[in-house]
Amino acid sequence: MLVDFSLEDTVALTRHLLFAAEDHATSHSILRGLLCLVIVLAWTVWRCWKFTVYPWLHPDEPKELPYFIPTHGASFFKDSNGLLERARRYFASTGTTPFALTAFGHTFYVVTHPKDSAAVYRNTESLSFDEFVQALMRFNGNDEWTIKNVHQPLPATTKAGFANPEGLGMINLTQRMHMHQLHPGEKMAVFQLQIRDWLNRKLTLDVLASTDSTDTGQSSVDSVELSLYQWTSDWFVRLGQHLYFGDVLERVDPEYTDNFVVFDEVIWKMLYQYPSLLCRDMTVPRDRMIASMKAYLQLHPDERRGQAAWLINSLEDEFRGIGVDDNNLAILFFHLYFAINTNSRKTSFWVLTHMMRNPSYIAAFRSETAPAFDGDDLVDMAYIQDADKCPTVDAIWLETLRVAGWAASVRLVARDVVIGGKVLRAGNRIMVPHRLLHFDPAFAGDEPTTWRPGRWLDSDAGRKMHKSPCWHPFGGGRTVCSGRFLAKGMVMAFVSTILRRFDIEAVGNPPMPQPDVGRPVLGIISVMEGQDYRVKVTRRKEASV
């Protein structure tokens, strides 16, 4: 009886539970369905508002590239230029420019018309670069006092040191001082001679054989095998460091240049301001470099100032003059260090790689630069940089900048402003993506993605390309790269001395290395990881042409 009752009861209870569970499941799926409906409705309302109603209410503002989930962050992260190109094509039929897109919680106005890009570079009142500088300073450890005071206008009085009659703040005065060192003139001439002598001394097979850290023991008296990207990176950073700090920084920290190359390959994590914990591969070399820079600054001035460039000593005086301490000065000099060194190492890699795949340009390069040499030694730096005397060399330089240049100029819209007939709202960012302009067939002609230096020489239009408002390999306006003349001098001296002294060829038959389009850079694109080019450098039989 007891058993019967229990069984029935159990069955009834089970049934009840099953019904209850079914009820529960039913109400769950109803809830889930309702939730989905609410989400779909909310999404539809959001999308309608964002891409139909708002643009209709505000026809004077740039139209925004539609998206399904509320940001373009993922596509931007994977290939920012690919996303920008897609957006340009999307708006091409309506001629909409500037247009807008949202990524990482920021709205970017994108300028693709050369006339508008000129307006962006001109407008220093409403469009500000300072926000970028301040964020970088803060991210790398500058304190708030320093950030505030280096931006503060200074008294416009006559003072010792670098003249500042307009009373510019230190950040703006620094730009003037860069130009004083790096634009053609007396101080730049010192650098040019140092570059020439350093390369003449160092570019020998013996030194090359001892350079390659991946040396496979394949060096012989007449040839050396090297990884090209590793080679150009190592040498250009050493050369840049030598110009600015003599041999002293290397004595303080023999691994400074190595740390820089490691840091520079992940510099995009700094540009995206990753949380420190997630990017120790960037912060560890960065912090070492900043600590070593501080150790350099704490050496007695007699031990270091004699070898440093005018710019380094003068900047030190000016920054100390307004009260900046060693910690903060070390970070400011570290910023200077990566501006000097991040681009030339990559440019020389791309120049050599493209030329090896197009050997007729090697012959032309050799023959045009021959008059600048005495035997195997480069003597005339000006000659190899002169576009009239070396037109093909110049075209190779320009074409490599065009194809490998990946930077964009970005400014904060500090107050509402009209560009290209559209109202840009304060608080958003405006971007001039150089690559889009450089790859526009209206500027570059046929096959814009192909490396073809002839496009700069073959026609009247081609010969005028470098004067086009589309052409911005070094940015523009107040922040245009002050190192552009030095960069050309360094790269052309390096390549011409190599070609004068050696034959250079790829080992095996590797494909063209791919640019790493996913990583933002401050100028020239990096090579995809693992795609370095192994090259064989052989002593040339005859040094003449």
Ligand code: HEM
């Ligand atoms: C091929 C090599 C180079 C390329 C493609 C390049 C490109 C650039 C670009 C795109 C900018 C930003 C401009 C803007 O936002 O408007 C810049 C800024 C700068 N570059 Fe270069 N650069 C190169 C080599 C150099 C070298 C060798 C130096 C120094 C020796 C240098 C020093 C600077 C400095 C100091 C700035 C900041 C300008 C300022 O705000 O005052 N660059 N560069």
